[in-house]
Amino acid sequence: MVTRVATVAFQGIEAVPVDVQVQIAPGMPKFLLVGLPDKAVKESSERVHAALYASGLSLPPKRITVNLAPADLPKEGSHYDLPIALGLMAAIGAIPSDSLEGYVALGELGLDGRLAPTAGVLPAAIAALSRDMGIICAEPSGPEAAWAGNDLEIIAPQNLLALVNHLGGYQLCARPQTRRRPDPGALPDLADVRGQEVARRALEVAAAGGHNLLMIGPPGAGKSMLAARLPSILPPLNPRELLDVSMIQSIAGELADGALSDRRPFRAPHHSASMAALVGGGLRVRPGEASLAHNGVLFLDELPEFQPSVLDSLRQPLESGETVIARANAHVTFPARFQLVAAMNPCKCGLAGTPGHTCKRGDRCAADYQGRVSGPFLDRIDLRIDVPAVSAADMIGPATAEPSASVAERVEKARERQRERYIEAGQPDVFTNAAAGPSLIEKLVNPDKESQTLLLQAAERFNLSARAYHRVLKVARTLADLAGAEKVARPHLAEALSYRLNLAPA
Numbered sequence: 001m002v003t004r005v006a007t008v009a010f011q012g013i014e015a016v017p018v019d020v021q022v023q024i025a026p027g028m029p030k031f032l033l034v035g036l037p038d039k040a041v042k043e044s045s046e047r048v049h050a051a052l053y054a055s056g057l058s059l060p061p062k063r064i065t066v067n068l069a070p071a072d073l074p075k076e077g078s079h080y081d082l083p084i085a086l087g088l089m090a091a092i093g094a095i096p097s098d099s100l101e102g103y104v105a106l107g108e109l110g111l112d113g114r115l116a117p118t119a120g121v122l123p124a125a126i127a128a129l130s131r132d133m134g135i136i137c138a139e140p141s142g143p144e145a146a147w148a149g150n151d152l153e154i155i156a157p158q159n160l161l162a163l164v165n166h167l168g169g170y171q172l173c174a175r176p177q178t179r180r181r182p183d184p185g186a187l188p189d190l191a192d193v194r195g196q197e198v199a200r201r202a203l204e205v206a207a208a209g210g211h212n213l214l215m216i217g218p219p220g221a222g223k224s225m226l227a228a229r230l231p232s233i234l235p236p237l238n239p240r241e242l243l244d245v246s247m248i249q250s251i252a253g254e255l256a257d258g259a260l261s262d263r264r265p266f267r268a269p270h271h272s273a274s275m276a277a278l279v280g281g282g283l284r285v286r287p288g289e290a291s292l293a294h295n296g297v298l299f300l301d302e303l304p305e306f307q308p309s310v311l312d313s314l315r316q317p318l319e320s321g322e323t324v325i326a327r328a329n330a331h332v333t334f335p336a337r338f339q340l341v342a343a344m345n346p347c348k349c350g351l352a353g354t355p356g357h358t359c360k361r362g363d364r365c366a367a368d369y370q371g372r373v374s375g376p377f378l379d380r381i382d383l384r385i386d387v388p389a390v391s392a393a394d395m396i397g398p399a400t401a402e403p404s405a406s407v408a409e410r411v412e413k414a415r416e417r418q419r420e421r422y423i424e425a426g427q428p429d430v431f432t433n434a435a436a437g438p439s440l441i442e443k444l445v446n447p448d449k450e451s452q453t454l455l456l457q458a459a460e461r462f463n464l465s466a467r468a469y470h471r472v473l474k475v476a477r478t479l480a481d482l483a484g485a486e487k488v489a490r491p492h493l494a495e496a497l498s499y500r501l502n503l504a505p506a
């Protein structure tokens with residue numbers, strides 16, 4: 001006889017159904033695990049044996065075969081322990097075999113029979129609900145599973161024994177409740193930044209429309225400081241975005257205690273980051289920083305210090321909003337619609353362009369340094385601004401800068417306008433101007449005669465690519481939204497064009 005337990009394998013953030021089939025047959029005592037298991041899955045047989053023994057169960061000295069179907073789908077991770085153990089328990093009659101019908105099981109086992117949390121419970125719970133099934137997972141994963149919906153049946157026991165008791169009806173496990181991550185306290189505030197009016201304006205525009213931003217200026221001008229204050233003016237995640245962001249965090253194993261937070265992600269990887277760390281991949285496919293920044297901000301400080309090839313690997317997600325990782329046997333896709341914010345010095349010594357300063361290596365200093373960032377990469381950045389050093393007068397004078405809260409209000413209003421517009425245009429999945437497609441933005445902006453002349457002149461002078469042209473239109477639309485204007489007019493386009501600062505030719 002074969003017993004079956006339903007579980008899942010992860011492909012990107014999708015949980016695909018996997019069937020654990022267990023057969024105990026007469027023959028030489030042996031334990032076989034087949035169905036493309038990786039090392040962690042292979043080792044599960046040791047944990048399962050120990051956990052069953054600790055729970056007072058022992059396996060018969062027979063030939064035991066465990067098959068993970070479909071056999072051609074690679075199985076990675078430690079969450080197969082629980083379904084394998086349950087299949088064995090049903091096969092030896094420790095639990096009624098029909099009690100597992102209608103459940104998806106995933107979890108790691110300790111040697112003492114305790115259930116440990118694993119990555120990916122949220123997507124698994126959502127997949128279970130869509131298949132009209134319940135879920136069995138470790139107790140700490142329960143609150144995460146509960147986010148899938150109130151209709152989902154959840155069994156989240158501490159250990160195997162508690163699960164046996166629950167399935168037998170002796171002692172029931174309570175249904176876990178959803179949990180929110182406690183507010184980690186106040187974010188750094190824009191009120192601390194003195195002067196820098198242009199940079200503050202650009203930061204507000206970037207926040208309002210979800211645009212990419214590059215700040216160039218000498219060391220100590222406040223670039224890192226400004227970027228760190230972007231989260232304080234961004235609106236919280238809406239429920240749809242929250243679920244997408246949390247699914248990625250769940251797969252990456254970064255949902256602490258199964259608690260969700262509606263704060264927008266802000267990821268700031270160090271410039272020594274590898275391509276796998278940034279776009280995902282590695283031995284076990286894991287979402288990278290670009291995906292963990294989905295619906296939030298990816299901040300790259302000291303941009304030219306990143307490996308040029310690593311930066312260029314971001315070009316695809318910047319355009320398509322997802323990363324595609326090619327493996328030997330499959331392609332894995334993760335969502336990665338992030339807002340890029342970058343900061344850099346103008347040259348290696350950091351002071352090129354500062355009045356009175358000459359680099360030791362002359363013009364080559366700035367050209368070589370800026371040349372490390374490729375043209376196609378720069379082309380994808382809508383707002384490129386100069387951040388000059390703050391003047392002494394600004395630093396010494398009284399601090400009268402506007403606080404983040406009032407900027408955040410304007411940003412929220414502008415986002416509200418965008419949301420309404422895209423729902424009206426039949427694109428409810430588009431929340432910001434930056435995320436709108438090229439044909440849609442052309443239709444929505446529809447420049448008048450006066451603006452067309454300006455665009456034509458600029459396109460010739462700055463050598464605007466088609467992509468740059470659409471990005472200018474998007475920024476102009478955001479500027480109009482911030483001003484509460486129905487139509488995009490010439491001043492909006494002129495300001496949008498002024499943010500396309502050209503770097504030194506490489």
Ligand SMILES: Nc1ncnc2c1ncn2[C@@H]1O[C@H](COP(=O)(O)OP(=O)(O)O)[C@@H](O)[C@H]1O
Nearest residue numbers: 192193194196218219220221222223224225390
């Ligand atoms: N505009 C500013 N207003 C107030 N303090 C500033 C400003 N610019 C820089 N500072 C101070 O200088 C420090 C260094 O700034 P930082 O953002 O690291 O510069 P950068 O990244 O441009 O090299 C900040 O932590 C802050 O104390």
Ligand SMILES: [Mg+2]
Nearest residue numbers: 223224301343
């Ligand atoms: Mg800095």
